[in-house]
Amino acid sequence: MKKNKLLKVVAVIGAGVLGVSMFAGCAGSAAPQGTNDAPTTQTPPQGDNKYIVMGTNAEFEPFEYREGSEIVGFDVEISKAIAAKAGKELKIEDMEFGTLIVGLNNKQMDFIAAGMSVTEDRKTQVDFSEPYFTSKQMIIVKSDDGSIQTADDLVGKKVGVQLGTTGDLFVSGTDGVEVIQFDKAPLAVMELKNGKVDAVVIDAEPAKRLVEGQDDIKVLDVPFTEEEYAIAVRKGDTELLNLINSVIAELKENGEYDRIFKQFFDVEE
Numbered sequence: 304m305k306k307n308k309l310l311k312v313v314a315v316i317g318a319g320v321l322g323v324s325m326f327a328g329c330a331g332s333a334a335p336q337g338t339n340d341a342p343t344t345q346t347p348p349q350g351d352n353k354y355i356v357m358g359t360n361a362e363f364e365p366f367e368y369r370e371g372s373e374i375v376g377f378d379v380e381i382s383k384a385i386a387a388k389a390g391k392e393l394k395i396e397d398m399e400f401g402t403l404i405v406g407l408n409n410k411q412m413d414f415i416a417a418g419m420s421v422t423e424d425r426k427t428q429v430d431f432s433e434p435y436f437t438s439k440q441m442i443i444v445k446s447d448d449g450s451i452q453t454a455d456d457l458v459g460k461k462v463g464v465q466l467g468t469t470g471d472l473f474v475s476g477t478d479g480v481e482v483i484q485f486d487k488a489p490l491a492v493m494e495l496k497n498g499k500v501d502a503v504v505i506d507a508e509p510a511k512r513l514v515e516g517q518d519d520i521k522v523l524d525v526p527f528t529e530e531e532y533a534i535a536v537r538k539g540d541t542e543l544l545n546l547i548n549s550v551i552a553e554l555k556e557n558g559e560y561d562r563i564f565k566q567f568f569d570v571e572e
């Protein structure tokens with residue numbers, strides 16, 4: 304029953320994103336509204352075989368984020384290994400999370416590596432690789448707010464989410480919660496600090512990074528909805544999917560996965 308409701312939310316989000324400027328998040332190259340023109344900065348010409356294109360939303364530290372003008376992160380390292388295996392150069396297409404699946408199916412990228420959780424609904428639109436990371440949704444609140452201690456306490460509250468994410472789906476599917484959708488997670492956190500929302504629901508690792516060094520907000524110690532991240536390709540693109548799966552397996556086998564993990568996460572040795 305609840306599931307039907309969740310699917311409906313996805314459909315609405317899917318339809319909604321087509322109406323907004325699709326590339327608002329791209330460096331200085333928003334496409335005119337209503338067109339499918341790719342942003343000029345990072346997209347190779349179609350049919351150019353030199354490149355393999357990763358689609359992502361570089362606002363999701365430590366998986367993908369900007370360091371100066373460069374996009375770096377855990378997913379970028381995995382994507383570099385995919386490019387190397389394919390014998391191509393890696394290009395990164397940075398766009399709003401909610402537009403990635405549409406972008407993939409419009410051939411603006413070859414695959415999505417964006418901390419994207421496998422969901423039943425997404426599986427009807429893309430093919431997923433083997434999972435490469437296990438995550439959870441977490442709740443960020445003001446440090447002095449004692450009224451929210453578990454997910455149940457979100458009922459009756461204003462909750463900020465990132466549009467089209469599993470956090471959005473979860474909260475939108477819970478009766479009695481007022482959901483406020485943002486294009487970017489850091490904006491939701493800013494509104495929490497400003498008192499415009501009571502909580503933010505977002506994936507565990509980015510949640511930790513977003514509160515780091517800030518006394519006025521904290522992550523609640525009550526994870527919910529275990530999820531798995533995987534890389535998405537267009538339906539039926541089995542050649543690329545097999546290549547990606549072999550890269551994930553190799554990285555795990557040869558110790559590279561652990562090296563990348565240590566590079567981007569606080570690991571206690």
Ligand code: GLN
Nearest residue numbers: 363417418419420468469
């Ligand atoms: N894991 C979440 C999802 O798949 C959020 C991903 C993101 O914001 N990059 O919806």
